[in-house]
Amino acid sequence: MKKLLSLIALFCLAVSPVHAALEFTVSGGDVGAKPIAVVPFATPADINFDVAGIVEADLVRSGLFDALPRTDMLEKPTAVNQIDYRNWRTLNRENLVLGSLSRSPQGGVAVRFFLMDVYRGQQMIGFDMPAVGPEQLRVVSHQIADLIYEKLTGQKGYFNTQISYVTAAGYGLARRFQLIVADADGYNPRTIASSKEPLMSPAWSPDGKKLAYVGYERGRSAIYVHTLASGELRKFVAEKGINGAPVWSPDGSKMVVTLSFETNPDLYIIDIASGQRRRLTDHYAIDTEAAFSPDGGSLAFTSDRGGSAQVYVMPAAGGEPKRVTFQGKQNLRPRYSPDGKSLAVVNNEGGRYSIGLVDLQTGSLRVLTDGPLDESPSFAPNGGVIIYATTGSGSAELGTVTVDGRVHQRLRQPGEVREPAWGPYGR
């Protein structure tokens, strides 16, 4: 009996963390991609982990790099003094990554790596990463990819970050929603919440430690705050009517939400520590989907006060909203770029819903995706990539696009995948 129980326990353990991980496809990254080679790292026989494989996959997924297949490598150096640069020049590789793993005397595994300039025969960077437990090697691999990406593109990397998204499956009473947090490469998905009722609008706290989201309980909506490390769940706002669209102020002290209990959907700012609340908009139209500017001084939001849904900007302290989108039948759900200079929006042009980028200085809008049903854009913390929800062959999936509109990725799994939110740096 005892044996049976432990077997059952084992079975449960094996089953509960299983979620289909997101599967990636990349397109549009071939033209102008930098030729690189990531040589398998020297690895002690008792460690079964391919650091170079993860580094290479991160770089390739960005669309900015073209990696040499391992089978085409003429040599596999794992230290700088083993490199014969002619072998890499012959294959037109501009850059070479190599490294090694070793057991640290203090315990854990240390990774050393080098990024080489093949044509100059010079080291560009070399790092000894702090020793970690074997379960942390994936994080170290993403950190290495970040360092290489930053050195070669001049832009901060975004591989060692997390994303959250909502999955939905089934119709009617059989419908189920899950709120998931996963690594930015789709690996390691964890279920944060699951419900028969909708789960919506995940929003990362600026320190990446908490997620605010909208849930329903017994036919009423509420905004919840989930602390990732402890799993603690706090019901933050639960008024009559809509409790929606939570966003955190950049300093993490306040939240702006949409509430409709007084009359109709308007924006409210709430001091998180005191719970003190102030109404920011008071209009008979719909005001919702607020976003804080990175400096915390402004709010962009969706309003149909002009007749159709468009994006407006107002001072975060309150004040007169000013319309900032003029191209397209509708523009919705703004998100500020990390530099504060542009807004990613959902742009409806003739019934086609695409992700657009609004230049706040000139007011011009650039359409980045083809639609027809794209929504929920969210910037990677480096500002170079936007993740969004889109329609694949039949079901909702996620896409990413570089802000120049060049490189596209799809992330899919069975069922609907929606409402992505890219987490901040640090975890």
Place this chain on the structure above:
Amino acid sequence: MKKNLALIAALAGLALAGCASKGSKNAGDAPVAVGSDSGISTTGTGTSGIDSGSAIGSGAAATAYSLANKTVYFAYDGTDIDSAGQTVVDNFGKYLTTSPSAKLRLEGHADERGSAEYNIALGERRAQSVARALKTAGASDAQLSVISYGEERPAADGHDEAAWAKNRRVELAQ
């Protein structure tokens, strides 16, 4: 609960027999026309027994109404109630007027296009539009509650106008 059961039994009997004599037997039971999730609903031709029951308390001539249709549909980005929707509203208005203790939950929905939270707001606006129409038809505030599910709970699968038209709706739930 007991009352409900009796009522359902009565209505089921009606549905089976469909004759006036059966209905008139129940005329004294204050028959509330119940359209539950199981799809039971009243039907009347204006001369059957159930109609005389429905008219209890009004003293007026019997009114026929059906609670079979529980959904009001909307145009793209719209909140106006069309004539088909108005018929649904009128029927439920009669039901709520004749059954002051009855309550109705108005669930607003949107199609999948656009953004999720805007669609929540749109769904609420539609549900409130139906609430206003029901009040015009005689319902009281206390009888009505409003909830919006936006694009989260589609009634129809698919990514075309046929599916979207079915999803832009307010469901009247008892």
